[in-house]
Amino acid sequence: MKITAINVLDIRFPTSLHLDGSDAMNPDPDYSAAYVVLQTDGGLEGHGLTFTIGRGNDIVCKALEVLRPMLLGQNLSRFTENMGAFYRYITGDSQLRWIGPEKGVIHLATAAVINAVWDLWAKQRGQPLWKLLVDMTPEELLRCIDFRYLSDVLHPQEALEILRKWEPSKPQREAEMRARGYPAYTTSVGWLGYSNQKIRSLCRQALSEGWTAFKLKVGRNLQDDLRRCQIVREEIGWSNILMVDANQVWDVPQALEWVRQLLPFQPLWIEEPTSPDDVLGHAAINQALQGSATQVATGEHVHNRVMFKQLFQAQAIGFCQIDAARVGGVNENLAIMLMAAKFGVPVCPHAGGVGLCEYVQHLSIFDYIAVSGSLERHYLEYVDHLHEHFVTPVVIHNAHYQAPQNPGYSIEIRPQSRAVYSYPGGTYWRDALKGSSLT
Amino acid sequence: MKITAINVLDIRFPTSLHLDGSDAMNPDPDYSAAYVVLQTDGGLEGHGLTFTIGRGNDIVCKALEVLRPMLLGQNLSRFTENMGAFYRYITGDSQLRWIGPEKGVIHLATAAVINAVWDLWAKQRGQPLWKLLVDMTPEELLRCIDFRYLSDVLHPQEALEILRKWEPSKPQREAEMRARGYPAYTTSVGWLGYSNQKIRSLCRQALSEGWTAFKLKVGRNLQDDLRRCQIVREEIGWSNILMVDANQVWDVPQALEWVRQLLPFQPLWIEEPTSPDDVLGHAAINQALQGSATQVATGEHVHNRVMFKQLFQAQAIGFCQIDAARVGGVNENLAIMLMAAKFGVPVCPHAGGVGLCEYVQHLSIFDYIAVSGSLERHYLEYVDHLHEHFVTPVVIHNAHYQAPQNPGYSIEIRPQSRAVYSYPGGTYWRDALKGSSLT
Numbered sequence: 001m002k003i004t005a006i007n008v009l010d011i012r013f014p015t016s017l018h019l020d021g022s023d024a025m026n027p028d029p030d031y032s033a034a035y036v037v038l039q040t041d042g043g044l045e046g047h048g049l050t051f052t053i054g055r056g057n058d059i060v061c062k063a064l065e066v067l068r069p070m071l072l073g074q075n076l077s078r079f080t081e082n083m084g085a086f087y088r089y090i091t092g093d094s095q096l097r098w099i100g101p102e103k104g105v106i107h108l109a110t111a112a113v114i115n116a117v118w119d120l121w122a123k124q125r126g127q128p129l130w131k132l133l134v135d136m137t138p139e140e141l142l143r144c145i146d147f148r149y150l151s152d153v154l155h156p157q158e159a160l161e162i163l164r165k166w167e168p169s170k171p172q173r174e175a176e177m178r179a180r181g182y183p184a185y186t187t188s189v190g191w192l193g194y195s196n197q198k199i200r201s202l203c204r205q206a207l208s209e210g211w212t213a214f215k216l217k218v219g220r221n222l223q224d225d226l227r228r229c230q231i232v233r234e235e236i237g238w239s240n241i242l243m244v245d246a247n248q249v250w251d252v253p254q255a256l257e258w259v260r261q262l263l264p265f266q267p268l269w270i271e272e273p274t275s276p277d278d279v280l281g282h283a284a285i286n287q288a289l290q291g292s293a294t295q296v297a298t299g300e301h302v303h304n305r306v307m308f309k310q311l312f313q314a315q316a317i318g319f320c321q322i323d324a325a326r327v328g329g330v331n332e333n334l335a336i337m338l339m340a341a342k343f344g345v346p347v348c349p350h351a352g353g354v355g356l357c358e359y360v361q362h363l364s365i366f367d368y369i370a371v372s373g374s375l376e377r378h379y380l381e382y383v384d385h386l387h388e389h390f391v392t393p394v395v396i397h398n399a400h401y402q403a404p405q406n407p408g409y410s411i412e413i414r415p416q417s418r419a420v421y422s423y424p425g426g427t428y429w430r431d432a433l434k435g436s437s438l439t
Numbered sequence: 440m441k442i443t444a445i446n447v448l449d450i451r452f453p454t455s456l457h458l459d460g461s462d463a464m465n466p467d468p469d470y471s472a473a474y475v476v477l478q479t480d481g482g483l484e485g486h487g488l489t490f491t492i493g494r495g496n497d498i499v500c501k502a503l504e505v506l507r508p509m510l511l512g513q514n515l516s517r518f519t520e521n522m523g524a525f526y527r528y529i530t531g532d533s534q535l536r537w538i539g540p541e542k543g544v545i546h547l548a549t550a551a552v553i554n555a556v557w558d559l560w561a562k563q564r565g566q567p568l569w570k571l572l573v574d575m576t577p578e579e580l581l582r583c584i585d586f587r588y589l590s591d592v593l594h595p596q597e598a599l600e601i602l603r604k605w606e607p608s609k610p611q612r613e614a615e616m617r618a619r620g621y622p623a624y625t626t627s628v629g630w631l632g633y634s635n636q637k638i639r640s641l642c643r644q645a646l647s648e649g650w651t652a653f654k655l656k657v658g659r660n661l662q663d664d665l666r667r668c669q670i671v672r673e674e675i676g677w678s679n680i681l682m683v684d685a686n687q688v689w690d691v692p693q694a695l696e697w698v699r700q701l702l703p704f705q706p707l708w709i710e711e712p713t714s715p716d717d718v719l720g721h722a723a724i725n726q727a728l729q730g731s732a733t734q735v736a737t738g739e740h741v742h743n744r745v746m747f748k749q750l751f752q753a754q755a756i757g758f759c760q761i762d763a764a765r766v767g768g769v770n771e772n773l774a775i776m777l778m779a780a781k782f783g784v785p786v787c788p789h790a791g792g793v794g795l796c797e798y799v800q801h802l803s804i805f806d807y808i809a810v811s812g813s814l815e816r817h818y819l820e821y822v823d824h825l826h827e828h829f830v831t832p833v834v835i836h837n838a839h840y841q842a843p844q845n846p847g848y849s850i851e852i853r854p855q856s857r858a859v860y861s862y863p864g865g866t867y868w869r870d871a872l873k874g875s876s877l878t
Contacts, residue, residue, distance in 0.1 A: 052538055056545065062501040094465045095495055103742065105502070152691035248540070252590070309717075314719065
């Protein structure tokens with residue numbers, strides 16, 4: 001199967017209108033996708049996207065255009081016969097590597113492209129992505145990983161042993177995933193822009209739907225945070241789980257002080273307390289929390305496996321929040337999941353945004369079946385917006401992600417939604433921008 | 440003075456034709472600049488650029504286009520009256536921050552824009568950039584810095600004390616810089632693509648010009664490295680200084696082994712032994728070198744002040760190689776220089792590329808006069824190509840950078856060179872690409 005054309009789309013949803021997604025760092029996001037479609041001569045298409053929050057989505061699209069010649073005209077099998085080599089091929093162009101390496105815009109674009117190839121491969125195999133991964137042997141999985149810069153912490157042999165340990169019992173966990181699905185928590189109750197009453201009613205609704213774990217945004221104003229934590233605890237009680245998320249707003253000393261005030265509410269984790277680059281800062285905060293019920297969680301802005309390696313080395317995190325499209329796609333996330341397994345840190349992926357829930361359900365289900373073998377302290381994020389734009393949206397029953405059945409990586413946006421929300425030429429934006437200087 | 444128009448140019452020099460700039464990671468760079476010109480109603484222009492090595496330069500240019508509306512139509516004084524607030528304004532757009540934060544393409548573009556504003560301000564003052572900085576009071580300098588994420592390591596009060604310590608004696612060091620200039624080392628003798636004979640003749644020529652410090656690229660093949668180190672030592676002797684540079688090719692265990700083999704040649708530093716993101720890896724290597732004549736140097740790919748903070752905290756580097764346009768321009772480099780001063784680590788900027796020598800001479804001269812107060816173990820990189828394209832190129836006498844006299848940041852590329860090397864429409868590229876699919 002040959003890749004015969006590559007379409008790049010700038011898709012933006014006007015989420016800022018309703019404060020969905022508002023947090024202490026990001027007051028008015030327009031959830032967006034830098035979107036790529038690999039067309040083939042085999043009748044199948046590979047879809048991939050990277051999530052951004054508005055302005056800058058066009059820069060990622062430009063990077064996708066620059067990557068395009070590396071895939072155009074190639075046979076899919078050239079990539080899938082050695083997915084590790086494919087990762088090195090995409091990330092190893094020395095001129096493009098200069099503007100990273102493996103970080104920021106070029107790595108976001110890398111993720112969309114690599115995930116699109118995985119989507120295409122899974123469709124070719126007629127399997128959902130998670131099942132394609134589960135059916136690989138440990139040796140095949142290892143061949144997908146670029147171990148460069150990891151060998152001081154995770155040797156391929158060590159990774160192989162982790163995978164082999166869980167190999168014989170994979171069928172029973174696969175059956176469990178097909179029957180019950182993967183446990184989730186909800187972020188939909190606690191965006192910063194929401195009123196007290198909206199938080200209360202969202203909590204009640206979520207409880208009635210079976211949710212047991214709830215995340216609240218914090219960090220803009222301490223008194224507000226205390227009030228909001230109080231409201232949520234009043235609604236959900238103390239046997240349910242509360243997480244809090246500061247979205248990088250604090251310096252380390254400020255984080256230590258602020259989080260201390262939130263500890264009476266016993267959050268399971270404090271997410272992104274400071275700069276995502278600050279491994280040693282996260283380590284200092286996590287260290288200060290020892291003996292409490294709370295640990296540090298981070299990852300949605302951690303830009304590659306080398307940064308995750310150090311977060312593990314420094315014992316900086318109690319929860320590892322991989323993102324499907326911040327690092328270099330499925331391949332790099334395999335490496336991160338294996339390191340997490342080695343260090344005994346639960347992988348609790350970042351989701352929400354545009355399509356991140358659709359993506360990461362595959363990674364978490366695979367992680368449970370083949371890498372970690374555990375659901376203890378594992379929760380997959382769920383946010384209930386924008387799913388209606390996907391051809392095969394996530395399905396949640398009783399606060400569990402139901403294992404996807406359709407072939408591929410579940411990331412295809414409906415053609416109608418692509419047409420309406422393409423920026424700036426889609427019908428929604430043509431109207432919305434009328435009279436502005438952008439038209 | 441109002442910014443009335445902003446031009447963005449993609450400029451590429453075909454350096455790959457002669458292997459200038461070849462190293463173990465980057466075999467065939469085309470040294471390039473994502474270039475921005477701020478036009479004003481005052482008759483002056485602010486110029487800024489970011490250095491890349493070819494493909495991907497257009498992605499940075501796209502990011503410059505996206506930043507354009509933040510500056511267009513603004514008065515220069517709105518920015519210069521509080522340069523710290525200006526830095527937060529440019530880096531704080533929450534939607535654009537998502538695709539960094541403060542790293543990769545968006546931060547490279549940030550650097551070009553911020554440096555262009557500094558260039559314009561220095562021209563308005565009629566001073567070279569270094570002199571504009573030197574004439575600021577400690578309090579004024581502090582106001583240029585975004586201390587966010589630094590307060591656990593460098594408090595503003597601490598930074599103030601560093602600057603005040605050197606304040607009274609600034610005039611004598613300024614006089615010294617005007618008389619003798621800033622000491623440099625040369626990287627021009629040892630690119631990987633060069634033959635033995637070319638290395639020998641370049642060493643001899645450099646010695647005859649007064650050079651005392653020489654850097655060699657290593658890391659592709661150990662036997663080659665041993666041979667090339669031997670050649671350079673034969674030519675320069677043992678009283679002159681040798682540095683080696685691996686350009687990120689090793690994993691940590693491999694770096695430890697390889698560097699051990701090079702220690703008999705007593706390099707002053709091993710530069711970029713592994714991933715620029717690997718703070719703990721650099722720390723492990725630097726730790727292993729204790730007791731030898733060699734320490735770790737890095738910085739040209741270290742993407743912001745938070746990463747430098749950790750390199751200092753972890754005692755990971757003996758030399759701090761700031762880059763003028765990898766981090767967010769003058770402002771962020773002020774923060775990094777102050778942290779280096781606190782930790783007693785010499786700042787030895789990365790140069791070469793396109794215009795990096797022109798830029799960093801200002802930073803090093805300022806660093807000596809106002810921040811570090813020392814030249815001991817301080818060497819500023821020099822590479823002898825592409826200077827002919829600059830309106831006010833660097834001047835080297837007796838292996839010292841001569842303090843720039845012209846107003847501005849010395850970064851203006853000659854209009855003729857801009858016309859010839861604009862990509863892909865400039866006259867050079869129009870001819871070179873004739874018949875390729877890019878025309």
